[in-house]
Amino acid sequence: SPSSEILSAFSRHTDIVMTELSVLAPIKSVTETTHDDVGVIKESMNEVFTACNNITQETSTKLTALGSELTSVINAISVKRQDFVTSGSPLFNLPSTPKSSPPTPTLADPPTPTNKCSTCHGIGHSRHTCKLNSTASSLNFCPRCLEKNVVHRAYN
Numbered sequence: 001s002p003s004s005e006i007l008s009a010f011s012r013h014t015d016i017v018m019t020e021l022s023v024l025a026p027i028k029s030v031t032e033t034t035h036d037d038v039g040v041i042k043e044s045m046n047e048v049f050t051a052c053n054n055i056t057q058e059t060s061t062k063l064t065a066l067g068s069e070l071t072s073v074i075n076a077i078s079v080k081r082q083d084f085v086t087s088g089s090p091l092f093n094l095p096s097t098p099k100s101s102p103p104t105p106t107l108a109d110p111p112t113p114t115n116k117c118s119t120c121h122g123i124g125h126s127r128h129t130c131k132l133n134s135t136a137s138s139l140n141f142c143p144r145c146l147e148k149n150v151v152h153r154a155y156n
Helices: 002-087 134-138
Strands: none
16 A cells, blocks of 8 residues: 555655664764863963953053163263263373382292291291290200200201
8 A cells, every 4th residue: 555655665764864864863972071161262362362451551552661661771871971072071080190009920030939837837926936835935945956945947
């Protein structure tokens, strides 16, 4: 009968459509998740854009202020320079005669003799007259040669 043929044709086509629609359910889930992620990304990008816009405005304001400060400093320098040029004063106030520096010792200069103590390593006295040497005040002889009232020259 024609109605049973139509029913079987509908059934056949319905099965094909249902198999195609059953694949769409996971795709729908992925699409909804992606849509939510895109919404979060959009909100984040709007926040970033707003922050960048605020920073740009602040930077522009600061640069404008700095530019006007620099302009005033440059103008002040220009005025000072013009005053300096018109005054005719020399650039540096150098003395007419240069200062002489003390002569530097060379290797050819002989070393100055110093009296160096071998007891305390002080300069300006010998070990015989050193206050740290107890024999200097109690003994009146040279411990090296055992002669009385003799002071030997100290060598460096």
